[in-house]
Amino acid sequence: MGILRGKLLPPALAILFSALLCGVALVVSGANPAEAFGAMVSQVGEGTTAVDIINSTGTYYIAALAVAIGFQMNLFNIGVEGQYRVAAVVAAVFGGSFALPPGLHALAIILVAALVGALWAAIPAILKVTRGVNEVISTIMMNGLALGLAAYLIREDVFGELRGNNIRTPEIHESGWVPGISFGASGTVFGLVFLAAALGIGYWVMMNRTRFGFELKASGESSTAAAAGGVSAKKMVLIAMLLSGGIAGLVSMPEILGRDHTYNLNFPAGIGFSGIAIALLGRNHPGGIAFGALLWAFLDKSGLALDNVGVPREIVTIMQGAIVLSVVVAYEVVRRFELAAEQRRVGKELGTVAA
Amino acid sequence: MSTSTPAATPAVVLSGITKRFPGVVANSDVHLTVRAGEVHALCGENGAGKSTLMKILYGMQQPDEGTIEVDGKPVRFRSPADAIKAGIGMVHQHFMLADNLTVQENVVLGAESLHGIGGKARKVIQGLAESTGLTVDPGVLVERLGVADRQRVEILKVLYRGAKVIILDEPTAVLVPQEVDELFATLRGMQEQGFTFLFISHKLDEVRAIADSVTVIRRGTTVGTADPKTVSSRQLAEMMVGSELPSPETRESTVTDKVVLLVENLGLVAEEGTRPVLDGIDLVVRSGEVVGIAGVEGNGQTELVETIMGMRKAHHGRVLLGDRDLTKLGTLARREAGIGYVPEDRHRQGLLLTQPLWANRILGYQTRTPVSKGQWLDLPGAKKDTQRIVDEFDVRTPGIDVPAAALSGGNQQKLVVGRELSGDPVLLIASHPTRGVDVGAQALIWDEIKRARARGLAVLLISADLDELIGLSDTIKVMLRGRLVADADPSTVTPEDLGSAMTGAGATSPAVEAVPGAEVEGE
Structure with a gap:
């Protein structure tokens, strides 16, 4: 009954359209689009690219889930960026300061990261609930604060230490590491990629099977109907924001516990913002987000190959932007079309074509 | 009060206007004739279709059937810009002003091509301001103005764009009684200068105080036009509310x-x-x-x-x-x-329109059987009970998986009533x-x-x-x-x-x- 048409057609159209758009951009800048796209696809088989894509997908997936929880009730958590950064520093410092039995140590670090992310998100949540401060503004400002706080915490005279020309937190003891799946020369898949998958399943169950998920969706669809149905808007804002922040806190865990074992100056930035785009792309659906994260990771990692064929890799950014934009437009167009079609169908089946 | 000449061409004639939205008819065969230079009131309960009709006249929506004539000429409005060009302006119930701009900037905003944004515009505004009774300087920030003056700025905006027919959507809703009197004085003054007003209200005493004629709209269609000088508030109320029910049956208490x-x-x-x-x-x-x-x-x-x-x-x-x-x-x-609760606006408060019927059954009952078990939803239970409501309350639907928006208004309401009588x-x-x-x-x-x-x-x-x-x-x-x-x-x-x-x-x-x-x- 049109589920395929309604759910899969828009993103497929959008991706095709944005590929076309990028093709045009490539032609205009004097490159051969076929060659560029070919280089990107063949890059997947090179070196560690395939594994890098999987690892990156996991990270993006967690970030996008964090954003999606807020999106479900029209709450814009732009602060995932700051939440995962603060959570990463604090968790790395915490994990590096003592040793616990293996497994327990890693678990403790993960819990601390989630807690710190939630606490960092609690500030804009409380501001919104008590003072009506717009969460977009406050979370953006919290991102700035997070950057400063992280820089302060890894100073040598605070928790950091100097290694070569890099400043980092003390290395986490081996008991806190999470082993990955090694593919030899092709790289190692982070163990916590499975955490991302588990979070996705948990998210689906929450949204579709629990009272909380129902209330979240109801608040997002119609705040007035939710209020009349006994859903407390303030409580929902608070819980959704804390949950979003908690998951955001986990974003950097696969990398820190699986490879770096420390927070250092090379810490990746911008994952929170990519998460927003991916959540949009995936329409807040766990499957859609997984696809979006994979696509994002593919564009990121295989975009490196573009330099080899003389195309600036910034074209990838254009591609990502074009995809998000066309997906949003395509969904809206299809949604309106579907609703009208559904009403006509109901009218026809009842023999009383909706007057 | 000016007496209008009956022989003159009517300012606005709406005939046979019908507008359907999926599942509801908002306007059905509406006829409305507004003479030039009169204050014509449009009365009706909330939801009777006044707003839709005015949106059609103002070009915000296109009618499915029917014609609009302005000054005797048939017109088709595709957007408010077309309506403005034809000399129709609308003052919305909720002011559409930017607080942090001045009066002049607010008036000129979007109509910069008329008289520019400088001294010339200022002169035009000052000239027009007099007829609206606005005495403040055009350079004052709107945030400094009171409600009555803001309303005057709204009227000024439509005058500046050349409106001769002005739609006032519930203009007195935000005013205190003295301000209402001042507004009415302003309207009479402007009426003498040849402006025509369409005054939307459901406050009968005000309608009787200001209007030269009253058209009553009920359930999407015009019931009739009356002379406020001869009709009583009671008669008007009766026209608005209608008497469509059989006489109340006697029954035991x-x-x-x-x-x-x-x-x-x-x-x-x-x-x-x-x-x-x-x-x-x-x-x-x-x-x-x-x-x-x-x-x-x-x-x-x-x-x-x-x-x-x-x-x-x-x-x-x-x-x-x-x-x-x-x-x-x-x-x-x-x-x-x-407590079961059937809210007054089923679209805003009663239903989750894009969600299937069974999800709507859960709304308000998310903590109770048979649709929920503690923190977990009971989907089979919810679906089963939705089917029961559909059967018992004769909700006409092809199934319980269709979104609530696909049902007609009556069937939506039967679902809501059925839900609220459950449990x-x-x-x-x-x-x-x-x-x-x-x-x-x-x-x-x-x-x-x-x-x-x-x-x-x-x-x-x-x-x-x-x-x-x-x-x-x-x-x-x-x-x-x-x-x-x-x-x-x-x-x-x-x-x-x-x-x-x-x-x-x-x-x-x-x-x-x-x-x-x-x-x-x-x-």
Whole structure:
């Protein structure tokens, strides 16, 4: 009954359209689009690219889930960026300061990261609930604060230490590491990629099977109907924001516990913002987000190959932007079309074509 | 008051306007003739189709059928810009002004091509300002202006764009009585300069004070046009409300002496100020009793319901259900205590339109069987019970998986009523339970309410449909300016008596008895 048409057609159209758009951009800048796209696809088989894509997908997936929880009730958590950064520093410092039995140590670090992310998100949540401060503004400002706080915490005279020309937190003891799946020369898949998958399943169950998920969706669809149905808007804002922040806190865990074992100056930035785009792309659906994260990771990692064929890799950014934009437009167009079609169908089946 | 020449070409003629939205007909065969230079009032209850009609005239929506003529020439408006070009302007009920810009900037915004944005525009504005009674300098920031002056700026905006026919959407809703008088003086002054006004309102006394003719719209269609000088408020109210029901059937009373809902001295203060919206409300609803609240809309009925439901926080007073004090509880806890709630606007408050019917069954019941088990939803249970409602309440739908938006208004409302009568409520609060639904759904909903009442359900019924109130209620209370001012006996009262009590004209019939201590300020 049109589920395929309604759910899969828009993103497929959008991706095709944005590929076309990028093709045009490539032609205009004097490159051969076929060659560029070919280089990107063949890059997947090179070196560690395939594994890098999987690892990156996991990270993006967690970030996008964090954003999606807020999106479900029209709450814009732009602060995932700051939440995962603060959570990463604090968790790395915490994990590096003592040793616990293996497994327990890693678990403790993960819990601390989630807690710190939630606490960092609690500030804009409380501001919104008590003072009506717009969460977009406050979370953006919290991102700035997070950057400063992280820089302060890894100073040598605070928790950091100097290694070569890099400043980092003390290395986490081996008991806190999470082993990955090694593919030899092709790289190692982070163990916590499975955490991302588990979070996705948990998210689906929450949204579709629990009272909380129902209330979240109801608040997002119609705040007035939710209020009349006994859903407390303030409580929902608070819980959704804390949950979003908690998951955001986990974003950097696969990398820190699986490879770096420390927070250092090379810490990746911008994952929170990519998460927003991916959540949009995936329409807040766990499957859609997984696809979006994979696509994002593919564009990121295989975009490196573009330099080899003389195309600036910034074209990838254009591609990502074009995809998000066309997906949003395509969904809206299809949604309106579907609703009208559904009403006509109901009218026809009842023999009383909706007057 | 200027006398218009009947021979002149009418300023605006709407004929046979029909506008359908999926599932509802918002306007059906509407005819409206506005003579040049008159103040023409358009009256009707909320939801009667006034706004849709005005949106069509202003080019915000296109009619499915019918024609519009302006100054005798047929026109087709594709956007408000077309309407403005034809000399039609609209002053919205909610001001569309940028507070942080000056009066001049607000007026010029979007019409920069007319007279630029500098001195020339300023001169034009000053010239026009006089006729609107606006005395402030065009360079003053709008945030400094009071409500009445802001409204003048809105009028100025449409004048600046060359409007000769001005639509005023409920212009007095935001004004205090003195400001209303000033506005009316301004309108009369402008009328003498040749402007034509379409005045939308449901306040009958104001309509009678300002309008040269009145057209009444009910259930999407025009009922008739009257001369406000000869027609009484009562007659107008009757036209607005209509008498479409069979005369209220006599039946035996099922009222018991078991008090279900007790409201004591309930008071609510408006969010934006200190004006009391509800004042000293005392109300008792007993098991097996239907208590009807009559009143012209906007006199506090919505607030009363939402305060009893816990969606608004009472300023003072208590709400008790049986022996249980609900005053401090939230909406969900009140629902769990046994209140069913049919909200006045099913689209905004009753349904999740894009969600399937079974998900709508869960709304408001997310903590209770059969649709939920603690923190977990019981989807099979919800679907099964939705199917039961669909069968018992004759909800015409191809299935329970279609989104609620796909159903017609009447079927949506049957679903809502069915849901709210599930879970053994002890009290049902029904706000306009049959508004905007077809006759068949209306009869079914009435039957269900009567049946539930016979089982001992207490019902608080709010309706603008006086026949519905008289036909269903065991007791009627009249609400005016946030107070319950009179009691009426439904077995003897007529819609005319109720109508005059609702407008504050005072109790004229022995069937309407003023509540002692509730003074009605005279008009």
